[in-house]
Amino acid sequence: MTARHRLASLFEPSGVVVAGASSHPGKFGFVALHNILASGYQGRVFATNRDGGEVLGVALLTSIDELPHGGAELVFVCTPPGANLELLRACAARGVKAAFVTTAGYGEAGDDGRRAEAELVALCNELDMVLAGPNGQGVVSTPASMCAQIVAPYPPAGRIAVASQSGNFVSSFLNVASQTGVGISRAVSAGNAAATSIADYLEYFADDPETAVSLVYVEGLPDGRAFFDRLAAVAAQKPVVVLKGGATAGGQHAAASHTGALAADDRVFDGMCRQAGAIRADTVEAAFEAAATFATQPLPRGPRTVVLTTAGGWGVVTADAITRSSLELIALPDDLKEAIDAHLPPRWSKSNPVDLAGGETRDTVPDVMRLVATHPDVDAIVYLGLGIQSNQARFMRESRFYPDHGLERIVAYHERQDARFAQAAAEISDETGKPILTATELAVAFPDNAGPAAVRASGRLCYASANRAVAALEHLARHARWLDRRGLRPERQGAG
Amino acid sequence: MTLSEHDSKMLLAQRGVPVPAERLAIDAAGAVDGARIVGFPVALKLCGTGIAHKTERGLVRLGLADDDAVARAATELLAAAEPDDDVQGVLVAAMVKGNRELIAGVHRDPQFGPCVMLGIGGIFAEAIADxxxxxxxxxxxDAGEMLDDLSTQALLASFRGEPPVDRDAVARVLVALSQLAQDRPDIVSVDVNPLIVVDGLPVAVDALVVVDGSGR
Structure with a gap:
């Protein structure tokens, strides 16, 4: 990035002014100001209301003309459509560079609304002002500690950037980020995307050093071809995960040819994503987890996967999932088998999945994990069984026998061990540059279990099931292959 | 405007898409001459710009092994022609034997513009929609990855004594379709159906090109 990106005034404003602040805590004009202040935004904060007064300790300006010149780079607009042309003109005169217009009643609201939206766009072009929205929920930027939106939550900081044609999906992704601990760099609800589109946001994210992966929700694409070209350009720089709502309108009415009939539904969209190198997911969970995996795991060299498990059944089902995917469940190399033999009693599986079969002692899990991860024939590991002992420890701690009968000591030991294993998975992954995905339903059943909690503390996602880990890993391997075939893999690979 | 099967295939052949050896004949004698050139056994099809659903109308005769059979079939097909068919003649084509059928084509998507398609062919193509x-x-x-995208990979491997599908050869067909769509914005759609796999190599056994005749 040479010059400061145009959208930096939206995501990293030096100051914010809320236009149409309200003293009523149920109104958007109050909530927006509240959220900006409550998220710990460090820039200057102003707010306007014709009647003046004070809200949340902020003295209200009765007009934008009272705004110190250059005091706010971003205006968050909560005022009605009729007031906004005059407002934005005044804002530009005070040095405001970007407007997030949350106000509804524009392009989504009939002919009058469309006309008002066109006027808004024309004015912002004239003023060279960034226009986000209208009819959008807001913008979040954790590097700026800024939650300029009319709904919660304010997510943990991280490296996933979200842009969505539906504000609700911004909230969904931010909620999942809060739940999993895998955080967000930027998030924006594009609203009617009158002037700033999903592709514009993607291009900003691609250049944004705070962002490792983009996550977008799209419905309609007015110019699909241009979107494809821009998507392909950004996907070559950084992974883009796409969640799409609604089947494309295309195809159905052109069914005179066989090819046209087969182009129905969203098969063309699907092919477009693959061609552009974007990662398509079908559900909120799958999309977020794919993005979280790109944000926190290194890209695998290839598809060769080993399952490491402390018990049998999980390993079998995970092996099935890998076999059904484009990942490869490799046969365990002889030298690796011999190396593992030295660490375990003879009953271990001696094959992939590597099933420790309860033969582990204090250091077996990290030792065997390191042996597998450092083997040149292995590209990735799925690790199962974390947190079982800590689950038992929780039951003991909550029972009436605790802390007597030796329970205090064993509970502490189990929790220390599970935390160590989670830590080892992250460290070994960092050292080897290979993804190690940890999966257990304890991540959602008992999120404070020492195992999943330590995975979260390492900054990584603890997958709620092995199948979901396999699905996420498959996205990584496919993307790696897409990059490799085109000579686009970054020289220095790593978790971001 | 629809191009006849023969014109459609000639257009594809110019781009390097493999098509069966074939001759267009205007009468029975010409059909016999054509059959001798492409080699028995042959297939005969009534050929014209207005003919869709050839098979349903019984306008295709397969496995004709000698002069008499060809002459008789040519006479019958030409007699079955209707005015709207805009008949050019009968198409005499070498028989193509292969157990596997693919489908390929070009489609102009209202949202994304021209696109190329590859699928598993045959009578269930639209139902299976792979x-x-x-x-x-x-x-x-990209073309190679289209092959990867198909779910029915088993059909692309060695199959019933036939070698695996030559993926590069299929990819070349797709690239040729893409170049055709790019060079000829007047082409509305292309259906290559079936694209039969013969000893691993794709052959465009039937094709239909629709051109925008509005003078673009």
Whole structure:
């Protein structure tokens, strides 16, 4: 990035002014100001209301003309459509560079609304002002500690950037980020995307050093071809995960040819994503987890996967999932088998999945994990069984026998061990540059279990099931292959 | 405007898409001459710009092994022609034997513009809908990934004594379709159906090109 990106005034404003602040805590004009202040935004904060007064300790300006010149780079607009042309003109005169217009009643609201939206766009072009929205929920930027939106939550900081044609999906992704601990760099609800589109946001994210992966929700694409070209350009720089709502309108009415009939539904969209190198997911969970995996795991060299498990059944089902995917469940190399033999009693599986079969002692899990991860024939590991002992420890701690009968000591030991294993998975992954995905339903059943909690503390996602880990890993391997075939893999690979 | 099967295939052949050896004949004698050139046994099809659903109308005769059979079939097909068919003649084509059928084509998507399609062919093609699309233009890498996208990979491997599908050869067909769509914006759609796999190599046994005749 040479010059400061145009959208930096939206995501990293030096100051914010809320236009149409309200003293009523149920109104958007109050909530927006509240959220900006409550998220710990460090820039200057102003707010306007014709009647003046004070809200949340902020003295209200009765007009934008009272705004110190250059005091706010971003205006968050909560005022009605009729007031906004005059407002934005005044804002530009005070040095405001970007407007997030949350106000509804524009392009989504009939002919009058469309006309008002066109006027808004024309004015912002004239003023060279960034226009986000209208009819959008807001913008979040954790590097700026800024939650300029009319709904919660304010997510943990991280490296996933979200842009969505539906504000609700911004909230969904931010909620999942809060739940999993895998955080967000930027998030924006594009609203009617009158002037700033999903592709514009993607291009900003691609250049944004705070962002490792983009996550977008799209419905309609007015110019699909241009979107494809821009998507392909950004996907070559950084992974883009796409969640799409609604089947494309295309195809159905052109069914005179066989090819046209087969182009129905969203098969063309699907092919477009693959061609552009974007990662398509079908559900909120799958999309977020794919993005979280790109944000926190290194890209695998290839598809060769080993399952490491402390018990049998999980390993079998995970092996099935890998076999059904484009990942490869490799046969365990002889030298690796011999190396593992030295660490375990003879009953271990001696094959992939590597099933420790309860033969582990204090250091077996990290030792065997390191042996597998450092083997040149292995590209990735799925690790199962974390947190079982800590689950038992929780039951003991909550029972009436605790802390007597030796329970205090064993509970502490189990929790220390599970935390160590989670830590080892992250460290070994960092050292080897290979993804190690940890999966257990304890991540959602008992999120404070020492195992999943330590995975979260390492900054990584603890997958709620092995199948979901396999699905996420498959996205990584496919993307790696897409990059490799085109000579686009970054020289220095790593978790971001 | 629809191009006849013969004209459609000639257009594809110019781009390097493999088509069966074939001759267009205007009468029975010409059909016999054509059959001798392409080699028995042959297939005969009534050929014209207005003919769709050839098979349903019984306008295709397969496995004709000698002069008499060819002459008789040619006479019958020409007699079955209707005015709207805009008949050019009968198409005499070498018989193509292969157990596997693919379908390929070009489609102009209202949202994404021209795109290339590859799918598993045969009579269940639309029901199975195991297909992959890419936007024009495609690279050979994209074309190879279209093959990867198909779910029915077992059909692309060695099959009933036939060698695996030559993926590069299929990719070249797709790239050729992409280049055709790019060079000829007047082409509305292309259906290559079936694209039969013969000893691993794809052959466009039937094709239908629709051109926008509005003078673009």
């Amino acid at each position: 297909v992959a699309f890419r936007l024009v233009p495609i690279s050979e890498i």
